[in-house]
Amino acid sequence: MEFSSHYKGLEQDIKDLVISTFTDSEGSDEGELIGELVLNLLSDTAPDDIQVFLARAGDELVGAAVFTRLTYPDDPRVVFLLSPMAVATRWQGKAVGQRLLTHALDSLREGGVDVAITYGDPAFYGKVGFKPLSQSIARPPLPLSQPEGWIGQSLTKEPLAALSGTSICVAALNDPSFW
Secondary structure: OEEEOOOOOOHHHHHHHHHHHHHHHHOHHHHHHHHHHHHHHHHHOOHHHEEEEEEEEOOEEEEEEEEEEOEOOOOOOOEEEEEEEEEOHHHOOOOHHHHHHHHHHHHHHHOOOOEEEEEOOHHHHHHHOOEEOOOOOOOOOOOOOOHHHEEEEEOOOOOOOOOOOOOEOOHHHOOHHHO
């Protein structure tokens, strides 16, 4: 398994992986919705506001984790939001996602990111250190349809203290259908 953060020129491959994975797990409408989201994130987000981590097995793209800046204007900490993440269906259950996320979180930590947040399955993401967040600790940018999926972790040696103020996500995620 090889990990990289080089995604330029691979946007369509990443979109195809996301569509396939989300279609298999959530249905074709969700697959198309999240596929368009990832393409918009990859093409429209400022380079300083996005970090993409890929997993490959030989020439095959088997996993992708997209992190974008989540800005808390009243807080000096650097926060990134994981959304979306996909592991090819036939590679699920083989620790690809955990290994990819461990690599990604280490890279973010080394790059000076203070906090990682996601909106997903607490059981899965808990395997790599994500814990439930109350909205008083980290306000989401839009109302959550499933607040139990709002999870995060400190990437520093300090425990996660409340983030000050409201949050602003990148433009592609600023849509209630994703929350």
